[in-house]
Amino acid sequence: MSDTWRLYDRDHRDFMYELMDTKVESIPLPLLGEIQLRPDIHDHIKINGEIYSVCILNLANNAAFVRRLDLSGNHDTEYKPNARCPHCGYEDIDCFEWSGDEGDRECGHCSLPFSYTREIIIEYSTEKKGPSNKPVRVEL
Incomplete structure (x- = not known):
């Protein structure tokens, strides 16, 4: 098994759990780059001057899905x-x-x-419970 890991942008497409059981080569995802060591979840990787965090590992395909930070x-x-x-x-x-x-x-x-x-923060709201007028008891 190769030690080369391919890096793909997780945010390029909708988050797809089915990628875990699919050959990555059969899905049209742009390749961000390759590294020669197995990344871990939350590792930070610099690609073309941008920092990415590893969020998904596909062990069967040596693929890592990363998101830009x-x-x-x-x-x-x-x-x-x-x-x-x-x-x-x-x-x-x-x-x-x-x-x-x-x-x-x-x-x-x-x-x-x-x-x-x-x-x-505690705040209150009120609403009316009946008409806004009350019978007048005394009129001058």
Whole structure:
């Protein structure tokens, strides 16, 4: 078995689980490049000046599917409804499951560490329950 691994852009097509059981050569995906060692999930690989993270390994075909990361750090992460990674901007919609109102996490997209603070805001809404007038008891 060859130690050459082919790298494909996971975001080029819809996320396709059927690729796991299909010969990669039979699917028209653009090849980003090849490397000579087996990558691991969340490894960062630089391709043509861009940083990619390995997100899927197809062991049967020595193929890795990667997604491009924006590690510029220019991500708005304050006071958002969901936590966002300050490194890559990934929005974790399951952050409500995190324990505690503050802590340290590892991003599920780029695997880099960050800290978070959860702020809980209580707000109220009201609505009418009946007419807006009340019978007048006394009239002058």
